[in-house]
Amino acid sequence: MPVQVTETIAIPDSELRWRFSRSSGPGGQGVNTTDSRVELVFDLPGTKALSPALIERALARLGSRVVDGTVVIAASEFRSQLRNREAAMERLAELLRRAIAAPPPTRRATKPSKGAKRRRLEDKRRRSDVKKLRRSTDD
Secondary structure, eight states, rough: EEEEEESOOOOOOGGGGEEEOOOOOOOGGGGGTTTOOOEEEEEEEEHHHHHHSHHHHHHHHHHGGTTTTTEEEOOOOOSSSSHHHHHHHHHHHHHHHOOOOOOOOOOOOOOHHHHHHHHHHHHHHHHHHHHHSSHHHHH
């Protein structure tokens, strides 16, 4: 089942590697026998699902999450391996969605209006008067 990142981008199963191990926490009698903890390993630079520009953007944004070009997502919150696999795929999709998102538009510098300047100065004057009234007059 491919990981759907956006409407147009899906990562095929062939690009995902899975590792399984025993999970810590509750599990009853099966806790020591079932490998319910899941690690999803994704090779970001080697993927064919993303364009080179998106790979570059994702590598720059993910920074320390990428170790030797791979992204590792671990999931162990559920007692079922299947649910942990689904959780890991959802987390990978969300991580990549944020990493490849278009940058926000640059802010255009604006000047405060005359009214805003006047209100700011009036507030400062009012605050100054309040503080003057608090001072002691016995010198």
